[in-house]
Amino acid sequence: MDLEATIRSVVAASGLELVEVAFHHGSGRQLLRVTVDRDGGVDLDSIAEVSGRIGRRLDLEGFEPGPYSLEVSSPGLERVLKDPRDFARRVGEKVKVKTAQAVAGSRTLTGTLVSAGDREVRIATDGGERTVAFDNITSAKTVFEWGASARESGRRR
Numbered sequence: 001m002d003l004e005a006t007i008r009s010v011v012a013a014s015g016l017e018l019v020e021v022a023f024h025h026g027s028g029r030q031l032l033r034v035t036v037d038r039d040g041g042v043d044l045d046s047i048a049e050v051s052g053r054i055g056r057r058l059d060l061e062g063f064e065p066g067p068y069s070l071e072v073s074s075p076g077l078e079r080v081l082k083d084p085r086d087f088a089r090r091v092g093e094k095v096k097v098k099t100a101q102a103v104a105g106s107r108t109l110t111g112t113l114v115s116a117g118d119r120e121v122r123i124a125t126d127g128g129e130r131t132v133a134f135d136n137i138t139s140a141k142t143v144f145e146w147g148a149s150a151r152e153s154g155r156r157r
Contacts, residue, residue, distance in 0.1 A: 001061050010057050011036050014050045019075050020082075023065075030068040035075055039089075042074045077144035084134065087116035094143040097123060099136045104128075110143065 004021045011018040011034075019035040036042055036050060051072035058070075081087050081095065096110045103109060104127060111125035120133045 001063060003063070006057060006061055006063075007034055007054055010053050011050055014046070014053060016042060016046065016050055020080065028067070030065055032068055032070050034070070034072045036072060037075050037079075047072050047074065077142075079142045081140040081142065084116060084118050087113065087121050087140070090142055091116055094145060095123060095140060096143050097121070097132055097140040098138045099132060100138050101136050103130050103132055103136070 003023070004018075007021055008018045016036040016038050019037050020033075021035075022033045024031040024033065034051075034054060036047065038046075051070060054072065055070050079086075079090070081090060081097075087095075091113050093113055094111065095113045096108065099107050099109070101107070109123050109125055109130055109132065111123045111130075114122040114124050114129060116122075120131050121137075123130050123132065
């Protein structure tokens with residue numbers, strides 16, 4: 001059984017998007033961690049519903065790696081960016097990108113994601129705009145800034 005494809009079909013049928021599947025082997029109980037999302041975010045009821053559906057489907061498919069726990073969650077405030085589609089959705093947001101090869105003397109860039117194409121992204125950093133090829137990115141995520149929305153709207157919290 002293709003675990004990720006099976007989970008992806010259940011998640012899609014629930015109107016959600018599969019962000020990540022990670023299976024952690026450890027001593028004793030293993031952990032199957034599934035991260036889901038949708039435009040506008042995902043609520044707890046949707047997570048509970050898709051968790052039940054995934055569990056039932058895996059049981060039907062005969063998924064038996066031994067004792068394991070299924071954990072389904074949303075990506076949280078800081079979201080991992082893996083492919084061009086992830087980056088395109090986050091244009092205008094603050095991101096942190098780590099690279100294999102240095103870009104303008106640094107292997108870590110933090111700034112506003114200006115654009116995202118099929119092969120590269122542009123990030124506005126304190127040192128200016130930087131272009132990073134996807135094949136040079138080793139990891140990337142959004143960066144949450146507490147109170148940023150309140151500052152932008154002029155309100156106080």
